[in-house]
Amino acid sequence: MKTTNAYLSKTVNELKPSGIRRFFDLASGMEGVISLGVGEPDFVTPWTVREAAILSLEQGYTSYTANAGLLELRQEIAAYMAREFQVAYQPDSEIIVTVGASQAIDIAFRSILDPGDEVIVVEPCFVSYSPLVSLAGGTPVHVQAETEQEFKISPKKLESAITSKTKAIMICSPNNPTGTMLNKEELQKIAEIAERYDLLVISDEIYAELVYDEVYTSMAAINGMKERTILISGFSKGFAMTGWRLGFVCAPKEITAAMLKVHQYGIMCAPIMAQYAGLEAMRNGQDEVEEMRKSYRRRRNYMVSSLNELGLSCHSPGGAFYVFPSIQTTGLTSDQFAEQLLMEEKVAVVPGSVFGESGEGYIRCSYATSIEQLQEAIKRIRRFLEKQTS
Known part of the structure; x- marks a missing residue:
């Protein structure tokens, strides 16, 4: 009989486990840890949204x-996209409701890629992009953002x-992990490249939904780009609905039909229960989203100013709920810094x-936690840095 590993897919066997999970696992067994690592809102899903799901159950909506x-x-998604982002989609042929945005990304790659097709992935980026390209039979090609330009993409x-093998470009704005948001002019430059090739x-x-300084521009709203954009979104971040696993994907009808x-x-x-919750969120959740956005903005400002005061150079991110400070002055690698900070001061980053490679020398800190927790985390980081120089 073959060894168990011999039965495994070569592609899956060669995938590295998520680096994020390793630090979560380390932190989970420790008491008194302040976590700045979780990419999840600290707000509870708004009550009216939860109530809509409960009502759907009480009314017996439990089918496919x-x-x-x-x-x-x-x-409702079509109306929301038109109202908030000025992009018109047909609800019957250009939108699919998915099990979170992650599933939307997965079916997008699996629908467009043949073996050997390349996808340009701009780094630093969320950990799932390149593995999902590989699992779909494609080849991820990593392009590093410009660290000197607040992690913006160099056209x-x-x-x-x-x-000749490139089929798509993968971008995320606002970005996870850097929080960097691309403005209309920067998106236009990417659009011109996509059209040219x-x-x-x-x-x-x-x-x-979580932007702080500028009006958000969707790639699909750039002139001529709706026809060549697969737009991934969902309810997890802006509506504080991570555990509901509800996302959506919008694309031209031919691509949507393939993804379906x-x-x-x-x-x-x-x-179905999550879908009824999402319906309520889009219809009546904007006030709650705005309150969350204001709170995140205050926390962002606190973290950026505090980290810079500590000597950890940090740009002010335009969106999301992450800061991405440089720890290069400490002489530690990112892994060393994160592990020692966790073990010595019980702060998880x-x-x-x-x-991605361009993320080396930086750490991601989520400010999706209370200001009191953030203040305590900064105290502990200061203490940790003082020990490094003593």
């Missing part, structure tokens, strides 16, 4: 929905990575290296 999701929810560097853009816009095939066979449909 259409594969693409409740038509009523897709209509010249992006263009230089394109080959006839490429798709997969745009992860899950943090679109993958979705049908792999998932069937998103849970994520080493920047897990988000």
Whole structure:
């Protein structure tokens, strides 16, 4: 008989486990840890949204929905995208409700990639992008953002990575882990490259509701880009609905039809109770979203100023709920800094290296926790840094 490993897919066997999870596992067994590592809102899902899910259960809505999701929810998503982001989608043919934004990214890659196709992945980036490209049979090609330009994409560097095998560009704005948001002019430059080389853009816009200094621009709203953009979004971040696992993907109808095939066979449909909750969130959740956004903005300002005062250079992120300070002055690697900080001061952060090579020398800190916890974390980080120089 073969060894157990011999039965495993070579692609899966070669995938590295998530670097984020390693630090969560270390922190989970320790008492008194302040976690700045979790990419999850610290707010509870608004009551009216929870109530809508409870009511759907009481009314006996426990069946499958259409594969693409409740038509009523897709209509609401279409209205929301038009109202908030000035992009018009047809609810019956250009929107699929998914099990979180992660599943939306997965079916997007599996629907467009053939073996050997390349996807340009701009780093630092969320840990799942490259593995999902590989699992779909494609090849991720990593392009490092400009650290000196607050982790913005260099169009010249992006263009230089394109080959005859390139099929798509993967971007995330606001970005996880850096919080960097691309403005309309910067998106336009990417759009021009995509058009010049006839490429798709997969745009992860899950943090679109959480922006602080500028009006958000969707890639699909750039002139000519709706036809070549697969837009990923959902309810997890802006509406504080991570555990509901509810996302959506918008794309031209031919691509949507292909994604629906993958979705049908792999998932069937998103849970109906979560969909009714999402319906309420989109209809009546904007006031709660705005309050969360204001709170995050205050916390962002505190973290940026505090980290810079400690000598950990940190740009002010335009969105999401992460700061990405440099720890290069300490002489430690990202892994060393994160592990020692956890063990010595019980503050959990994520080493920047897990988000790609250009993340080395940085750490990701989530400010999706109370200001009191953030203040205590800063005290502990200060103490840790003082020990490094003593």
